[in-house]
Amino acid sequence: MSEPLRITVISDVICPWCYLGKRRLESALEESGVAATVSWLPFELNPDMPEEGMPRADYRAQKFGEEKGAELDAEMKQRGDAEGVHFAFEKLVHTPNTRRAHMLVAQASDTGLGDDLTEALFRAYFEEGADVGDPQVLINIGEQIGLDPELAGEVIRSEAISDAVATMESRAAEVGVTGVPFFIINEKYAVSGAQPKEAWLEFFEKLQSEEDPAG
Template identity: 35%
Template sequence: MKVDIWSDTRCPFCFIGKRNFEKALQKFSQNDKVVVNWHSFQLDPNMKTDLSKNHYEYLSEVKGFPMAQIMQMHENLIQSGKNAGIDFNFDEVKVSNSFKSQMLVQFAKEKGKADEMEELLFEAYFKLGKDIDDVEVLSEIGEKMGFSKDEIAKSLQSKELSELVNNDITEASNLGIRGVPFFVFNQKYAISGAQPTHLFSEVLEKSWTEFSENDSKLKIIEEGDSCDVEGNC
């Protein structure tokens, strides 16, 4: 059984959704028969990396809200993160374009290590305040996974990997995906947003027992907290 996940490495709900899904997958009796396929997505392809601003300052500027209001708006998000075992450090999060990091995910995907790469990129961005648009930072992350600096450097210059990122983004658009995380189970059932673990468990079971090749229309089971292309999180 295949689960396709569209995610942006700078999306906090994608980090939460990953953790909640993985908890459900761990409990699933047929988890050894599930293939997780990560797909690239960019919430803001035109974002320019700006290390002079943190996450709160950037959103305050983009949305036109006072800093205090932006920080208050994040209280529930921070608590949701804690519930998933994540300590978000938004004061240190750097404004970084995510395209290069998506190329690194595609590289790791070819090596069968996309799950681990996603986790390390999320941690670097949301917990350690790293610039995930920086080649040196991405090289350090790659080296933690056993890749060489030369491998990482080549991957970040690869036209093929760049095309894979863009192909994923195009596929998401064709499916009508405008927010992430977005989970598709066996090309039939979909979950939008960082849903609780029990819902992922229910859909895993449903997909395993009810999948019908004669019914290929995508059905969204639930829509929840996510980040969208309009800049709403």
């Protein structure tokens, strides 16, 4: 392909399918040799979550029931292990409100660090059990990938940036995005869900044939 693909991912930082989808996409890009720039747009799985979040056990019990929630975690852990994602659900004690995390990703994206921060947030939450709704935790994670901590603090307190994130989320809803991850490629193609590597490889081949019909 003559130009790098522009891939926009709509996701939430506490969505396990989004973390899995990120890793599968990266694996396909590496195997295919396709160049791409990846950017991230916000989606809150729990837009009505209290600002302080809530105990994960309570959240999962309310959403799925205790037994079903445990089954889903076990199944996702198996999927993750197959992709090199080490979900540590036993470390997750708190389900956060993710608005501040999305605000920081939006700011980091302005300086080319959005993908790095998203990766760091996924890893911190799912593998280390960090509360990614806590302001100081967010500032610390941001600093690890090169964000100025003072600026990060200002960002996650900004009502204007919070409103901007809400506007981005509403636009996703307006175009019919109801679940994540959701991928937009070159502002032209849409791919829904954490597709396996093989599906991405097939997709890249199709794009290549469309770009160069003669082969």
